Amino acid sequence: MVVTKAKVPDVLQLYHNGCSGDHLGIKRTLLKIRERFYWVHCRDDVEDWCRKSTSCAAVKGPPTRSRGALKLYNVSEPWERIAIDVAGPFPESVSGNKYFIVVMDYFAKWSEIFAIPNQEASTVADKLVHEVFCPFGVPLDIHSDQGRNFESQIFQETCRVMGTRKTRTISYHPQSDAMVERFNQTLER
Structure with a gap:
């Protein structure tokens, strides 16, 4: 089924945030949507929707953990x-x-x-x-x-x-x- 631009948020809401979606992530949400629907730039819309989902962000945390910068200590003489x-x-x-x-x-x-x-x-x-x-x-x-x-x-x-x-x-x-x-x-x- 071809989805109009106006109905894209409804489909994304149903397949990502709904009971059957369960915030599965970009890959799996995209696979579920592609089984039944098509629209131009579907992948971009799914990626954008999943990244902006506040409940996903709260559960998964930041994508990369920040760590303290490692320092390289050069020693130039014995017993320094x-x-x-x-x-x-x-x-x-x-x-x-x-x-x-x-x-x-x-x-x-x-x-x-x-x-x-x-x-x-x-x-x-x-x-x-x-x-x-x-x-x-x-x-x-x-x-x-x-x-x-x-x-x-x-x-x-x-x-x-x-x-x-x-x-x-x-x-x-x-x-x-x-x-x-x-x-x-x-x-x-």
């Missing part, structure tokens, strides 16, 4: 930017250590591992200052996860005094600190 993480708990050693601090350099992928008895912020900050900053120098950036020991006032103050910028991973996304997380897997094995 380091990543740190605490691994453990492991079986207690003879000296009473249960955890490891893993420190990795982004430039050379060099890793340093230090055993510590607990993962408190004061212990982590002390070990970092004496075992990393003194022998290797103070980095411009330190990247870590959002652990309480790295987000504490003591650790933030240590970074401020040393003139180091502290960055952190996204919540529940260990992939944003993949280099250290991958090394932790090897260490645990």
